[in-house]
Amino acid sequence: MLGVSTPEMAAIISNHGGLGSLPVGGLSPEVTQQLIRKTKSLTDKPFAVNLFANNIPAYNEEDLEPMKQLLKQLATERGYQLQESDLANFHFYTYHDQIDILIQENITIVSFTFGCLDNQNIKLLKDNGCTLIGTATCLDEALILEANNIDMICLQGIEAGGHRGTFIDNMPLPKISLASLLSQVVNKVRVPVIAAGGINDAQTIQAAFNLGAMAVQVGTAFIGTAESKAIPSYKAMLDTASGNDTVLTKAFSGRWARGFRNEMMNKIEDSGIVVPPYPFQNSLTTTLRKLAQQNDDNQYTSLWAGQFAQATKFKQTKEVFAYLVEQYKSSPHHTGNAINT
Amino acid sequence: MLGVSTPEMAAIISNHGGLGSLPVGGLSPEVTQQLIRKTKSLTDKPFAVNLFANNIPAYNEEDLEPMKQLLKQLATERGYQLQESDLANFHFYTYHDQIDILIQENITIVSFTFGCLDNQNIKLLKDNGCTLIGTATCLDEALILEANNIDMICLQGIEAGGHRGTFIDNMPLPKISLASLLSQVVNKVRVPVIAAGGINDAQTIQAAFNLGAMAVQVGTAFIGTAESKAIPSYKAMLDTASGNDTVLTKAFSGRWARGFRNEMMNKIEDSGIVVPPYPFQNSLTTTLRKLAQQNDDNQYTSLWAGQFAQATKFKQTKEVFAYLVEQYKSSPHHTGNAINT
Numbered sequence: 001m002l003g004v005s006t007p008e009m010a011a012i013i014s015n016h017g018g019l020g021s022l023p024v025g026g027l028s029p030e031v032t033q034q035l036i037r038k039t040k041s042l043t044d045k046p047f048a049v050n051l052f053a054n055n056i057p058a059y060n061e062e063d064l065e066p067m068k069q070l071l072k073q074l075a076t077e078r079g080y081q082l083q084e085s086d087l088a089n090f091h092f093y094t095y096h097d098q099i100d101i102l103i104q105e106n107i108t109i110v111s112f113t114f115g116c117l118d119n120q121n122i123k124l125l126k127d128n129g130c131t132l133i134g135t136a137t138c139l140d141e142a143l144i145l146e147a148n149n150i151d152m153i154c155l156q157g158i159e160a161g162g163h164r165g166t167f168i169d170n171m172p173l174p175k176i177s178l179a180s181l182l183s184q185v186v187n188k189v190r191v192p193v194i195a196a197g198g199i200n201d202a203q204t205i206q207a208a209f210n211l212g213a214m215a216v217q218v219g220t221a222f223i224g225t226a227e228s229k230a231i232p233s234y235k236a237m238l239d240t241a242s243g244n245d246t247v248l249t250k251a252f253s254g255r256w257a258r259g260f261r262n263e264m265m266n267k268i269e270d271s272g273i274v275v276p277p278y279p280f281q282n283s284l285t286t287t288l289r290k291l292a293q294q295n296d297d298n299q300y301t302s303l304w305a306g307q308f309a310q311a312t313k314f315k316q317t318k319e320v321f322a323y324l325v326e327q328y329k330s331s332p333h334h335t336g337n338a339i340n341t
Numbered sequence: 342m343l344g345v346s347t348p349e350m351a352a353i354i355s356n357h358g359g360l361g362s363l364p365v366g367g368l369s370p371e372v373t374q375q376l377i378r379k380t381k382s383l384t385d386k387p388f389a390v391n392l393f394a395n396n397i398p399a400y401n402e403e404d405l406e407p408m409k410q411l412l413k414q415l416a417t418e419r420g421y422q423l424q425e426s427d428l429a430n431f432h433f434y435t436y437h438d439q440i441d442i443l444i445q446e447n448i449t450i451v452s453f454t455f456g457c458l459d460n461q462n463i464k465l466l467k468d469n470g471c472t473l474i475g476t477a478t479c480l481d482e483a484l485i486l487e488a489n490n491i492d493m494i495c496l497q498g499i500e501a502g503g504h505r506g507t508f509i510d511n512m513p514l515p516k517i518s519l520a521s522l523l524s525q526v527v528n529k530v531r532v533p534v535i536a537a538g539g540i541n542d543a544q545t546i547q548a549a550f551n552l553g554a555m556a557v558q559v560g561t562a563f564i565g566t567a568e569s570k571a572i573p574s575y576k577a578m579l580d581t582a583s584g585n586d587t588v589l590t591k592a593f594s595g596r597w598a599r600g601f602r603n604e605m606m607n608k609i610e611d612s613g614i615v616v617p618p619y620p621f622q623n624s625l626t627t628t629l630r631k632l633a634q635q636n637d638d639n640q641y642t643s644l645w646a647g648q649f650a651q652a653t654k655f656k657q658t659k660e661v662f663a664y665l666v667e668q669y670k671s672s673p674h675h676t677g678n679a680i681n682t
Contacts, residue, residue: 177518
């Protein structure tokens with residue numbers, strides 16, 4: 001959960017028997033290394049490093065102009081000020097810039113989303129002892145990952161908070177529930193499958209295992225923890241979420257993602273202005289989102305959350321994790337699979 | 342599954358230990374009675390009769406004109422001919438017209454969707470020994486049904502084929518997966534919950550039970566059977582469904598429903614013409630859909646199907662049912678709950 005997860009969260013999960021995940025998608029090699037080293041300073045256990053496997057599409061600079069104007073206007077309306085430099089001269093880092101760091105740092109588990117790593121880097125990582133976990137939102141994507149020698153597949157149901165991992169172009173966005181996705185995929189691939197999307201308690205964990213998952217991935221349940229970087233007014237929304245208040249939007253980043261509806265999302269969607277593709281829109285909105293976060297303003301930043309977006313009563317990462325594990329272990333049908341967060 | 346289910350299907354399921362369901366939503370009292378009597382002639386066991394609990398909204402006749410013109414044009418383009426009388430003088434039957442028949446025929450299980458029956462009819466049916474099953478697509482709807490003394494709640498996940506049962510106006514259409522919906526609702530109501538949406542095999546049945554359902558409802562798996570009224574070219578689509586080929590549309594009926602994309606859906610959606618609300622649009626498209634069905638034309642009729650829309654290899658209702666039950670009974674974690682179809 002880039003922007004929410006911290007080295008502390010990843011380390012605590014790994015220290016307590018799960019597999020913590022450190023998101024570094026799109027970050028510079030330097031920041032990637034800093035975050036990895038920080039996490040290593042907090043745990044001796046393995047943790048996963050999560051990459052974005054997208055390519056940068058060709059896009060005309062001038063096509064960004066209408067969105068730039070809109071964002072400047074939105075900023076002003078809210079009392080923020082965007083400089084021209086906040087909306088220009090972007091440098092886009094990709095996973096190609098980060099692989100050397102991962103190898104230098106002896107990372108043993110690399111997960112990724114938004115695509116499939118290229119053959120050269122798959123081979124390089126595997127030759128260096130890495131286990132690779134790709135993300136799929138439909139059967140065809142899972143088959144592509146398996147055909148590319150990816151070791152495990154994380155199936156992301158439509159319930160999942162944050163960005164859709166979808167990477168096949170020119171098809172309708174898959175909106176397949178986790179249960180249907182597991183049913184469609186598990187018997188069609190040989191590699192182990194990890195279930196993501198709406199996993200929030202012992203029952204959803206058990207259901208995923210019954211549907212053939214060998215592990216589950218949990219995100220939203222940890223957004224409200226003390227160790228999360230989410231701003232207080234975002235955490236507070238989780239405490240009162242109804243379960244029917246998250247929507248899919250491209251407004252913040254140019255990629256489909258699920259979160260709570262808010263003013264910035266509405267204004268961008270209602271403007272009728274074409275949202276530039278990821279990562280362009282993501283970069284255009286970065287400064288405004290940061291300004292909002294500095295002001296604990298949950299109406300002008302992304303508020304990613306899954307469909308079953310209810311907070312547990314626990315507010316420490318280790319407590320949420322222990323709650324999920326203990327609740328699951330004490331449930332009548334548990335099968336002893338792994339919990340990955 | 343109105344338009345697909347038959348008395349034969351309902352009777353076979355009830356005869357083999359399930360609870361068959363006879364859809365009569367929007368039908369005349371006479372046809373309702375005929376279908377009930379036909380089903381009774383085929384089984385001595387109880388079966389559910391499914392009603393539509395909607396009200397008829399106020400709507401200006403002249404506001405239907407653009408859609409009428411479009412449908413006439415679409416008909417002509419496809420070689421069909423619509424008469425003016427096909428698009429006018431509709432009579433809308435509601436459940437109010439059917440309750441007396443249900444009581445006369447000693448129906449003991451009445452399920453419904455698109456709303457909640459009114460208090461008077463709830464009392465009348467319950468005084469006559471009926472068990473009532475309502476349909477909910479979000480927690481708030483489930484709470485309304487429970488508050489109205491409905492005996493059981495069918496939770497319809499976003500995976501479900503056909504019409505959404507949603508009945509709270511002025512809120513975004515709930516698009517909650519079955520797993521998330523069960524998680525949200527099961528601990529908040531006291532009445533038993535039936536799970537619907539994407540139930541297609543032992544694993545999905547088991548997952549629903551793990552999530553707290555006391556029974557499951559299965560639709561799409563039976564569309565391809567010999568006893569179903571679905572046209573051959575519709576049944577054939579189920580055999581090759583990918584799982585990512587169903588969409589939600591209002592094009593056919595004015596209510597959101599999930600089915601395979603086809604030409605009529607695309608043309609209505611792309612026209613930009615406002616789709617009149619249910620049941621107006623449903624009546625406007627009835628003759629054209631019938632003409633298409635008579636020609637086994639799957640491009641000009643609704644093709645409802647759930648998200649996990651894969652056909653079993655079995656083509657008899659009793660075989661599909663036996664397959665689901667036997668596969669479930671032989672699965673390692675089964676808990677002995679009921680299967681309702």
